[in-house]
Amino acid sequence: MTLDVLYFAWLRERIGLGREVIETEAATVADLVAELRTREERYALAFSDMTTVRCAVDQDLVPLDTPLTGAREVAFFPPMTGG
Amino acid sequence: MTLDVLYFAWLRERIGLGREVIETEAATVADLVAELRTREERYALAFSDMTTVRCAVDQDLVPLDTPLTGAREVAFFPPMTGG
Amino acid sequence: MAEGPTPRIVVAEADFDLGTEAGRLEDGPDTGAVVTFTGRVRDVPGDADASLDHMLIEHYPGMTERALTDMARQAAERWPLSGVTIIHRHGRLAPGDRIMMVATASRHRDAAFDAAAFLMDYLKSRAPFWKKEVTADGAIWVDARETDEAALDRWID
Amino acid sequence: MAEGPTPRIVVAEADFDLGTEAGRLEDGPDTGAVVTFTGRVRDVPGDADASLDHMLIEHYPGMTERALTDMARQAAERWPLSGVTIIHRHGRLAPGDRIMMVATASRHRDAAFDAAAFLMDYLKSRAPFWKKEVTADGAIWVDARETDEAALDRWID
Numbered sequence: 001m002t003l004d005v006l007y008f009a010w011l012r013e014r015i016g017l018g019r020e021v022i023e024t025e026a027a028t029v030a031d032l033v034a035e036l037r038t039r040e041e042r043y044a045l046a047f048s049d050m051t052t053v054r055c056a057v058d059q060d061l062v063p064l065d066t067p068l069t070g071a072r073e074v075a076f077f078p079p080m081t082g083g
Numbered sequence: 084m085t086l087d088v089l090y091f092a093w094l095r096e097r098i099g100l101g102r103e104v105i106e107t108e109a110a111t112v113a114d115l116v117a118e119l120r121t122r123e124e125r126y127a128l129a130f131s132d133m134t135t136v137r138c139a140v141d142q143d144l145v146p147l148d149t150p151l152t153g154a155r156e157v158a159f160f161p162p163m164t165g166g
Numbered sequence: 167m168a169e170g171p172t173p174r175i176v177v178a179e180a181d182f183d184l185g186t187e188a189g190r191l192e193d194g195p196d197t198g199a200v201v202t203f204t205g206r207v208r209d210v211p212g213d214a215d216a217s218l219d220h221m222l223i224e225h226y227p228g229m230t231e232r233a234l235t236d237m238a239r240q241a242a243e244r245w246p247l248s249g250v251t252i253i254h255r256h257g258r259l260a261p262g263d264r265i266m267m268v269a270t271a272s273r274h275r276d277a278a279f280d281a282a283a284f285l286m287d288y289l290k291s292r293a294p295f296w297k298k299e300v301t302a303d304g305a306i307w308v309d310a311r312e313t314d315e316a317a318l319d320r321w322i323d
Numbered sequence: 324m325a326e327g328p329t330p331r332i333v334v335a336e337a338d339f340d341l342g343t344e345a346g347r348l349e350d351g352p353d354t355g356a357v358v359t360f361t362g363r364v365r366d367v368p369g370d371a372d373a374s375l376d377h378m379l380i381e382h383y384p385g386m387t388e389r390a391l392t393d394m395a396r397q398a399a400e401r402w403p404l405s406g407v408t409i410i411h412r413h414g415r416l417a418p419g420d421r422i423m424m425v426a427t428a429s430r431h432r433d434a435a436f437d438a439a440a441f442l443m444d445y446l447k448s449r450a451p452f453w454k455k456e457v458t459a460d461g462a463i464w465v466d467a468r469e470t471d472e473a474a475l476d477r478w479i480d
Binding site for chain 1: 382386448452464
Binding site: 089091092093095139142143144158160161162163164165166 | 224225228229254266292314315
């Protein structure tokens, strides 16, 4: 499966890019995170404390155990601070 | 004691004036109301249902049993409907 | 409100400009939140069958300013406000006209929201204004709503 | 929101005019109450010792508009609103600049107040915006406040 993966705020800064295309067989968001962590130190660092990471699949805020079936776009970001 | 007595909204309309000077020995607001009621039919009508009458002494909203000692201005009006 | 802001209280026949009024309150260096409430003459009167021609608002000059100033002071004692504005018009108003506004400024949103709601609840039942609705069928004084009086209960400690 | 108003959602770098925005919402024939909330960059940053030079606001284009539209729809399902506006800026903002606003219009004041507070609570924790404060000491991402997340609980039926 081919996914657009997006990073925002300090996740973007730690990983060093805002968007990438990833080829993966991950079943859930959590599986994808585990896969990314093994890639490089900067991913392991960015995803070291998942209590501070939120996730959206196809622009809907979802829990980390959400399946990736049919997903096109996955985004990772810290808790929101708008308003 | 000489009092400025003011009427607002439908109390003003029923009594037919907005302000008058009254010479009275009434001890409380309620006593003053009783005195006014005996004056003329239009006062009796205006003060026929005291649950719909509110009162201010010297521009402070007060209960009807408030003493008039030292008072200069007494106002009668229906429940407020601003906002 | 020894340390509080000086409230801006306006009782007038003239209209006001919401943007200008809110802008005044935004000036504080530590103001992060401004809440405004604007009341407006609805085109559809409360109970009448006929449509509203105009509204007349009577008030008690002198007491009105005192009551509004006192409400603003109470709000500034309960919440950390950097600004409070209360404006209320009187006289003849047409459907669609603004009637009044309250605006509150604070560092944080909760204080601004709560203070504005508090001011509205007090103003509805404790400020000496009376509304009369004039339609083709005649003129009628607006009845006070029991829910308005009851709304004050939530602010009693 | 089949019978509800079409929400006005704006996500832009440009500033907005509060008076103009509130004026749009006053147009409805049965609108008696308009509540606005405006958020502003405080001159004093939350935790930093140094004074704020500027703020950077990042967002998630596409998801932002979806999230704000969804919040506006939820509000219009819960309360009888005649209008809803949500505006949020992004990019570089200076101290004193407006950040965002919500505005709600209804027949009665309670609906307008509650809907505006609801929108603010949801926007704080559910709309994809992130703030970075830049001072002479460096740049720091603003931490989410636990109280903001907890504020959502009061809206759960």
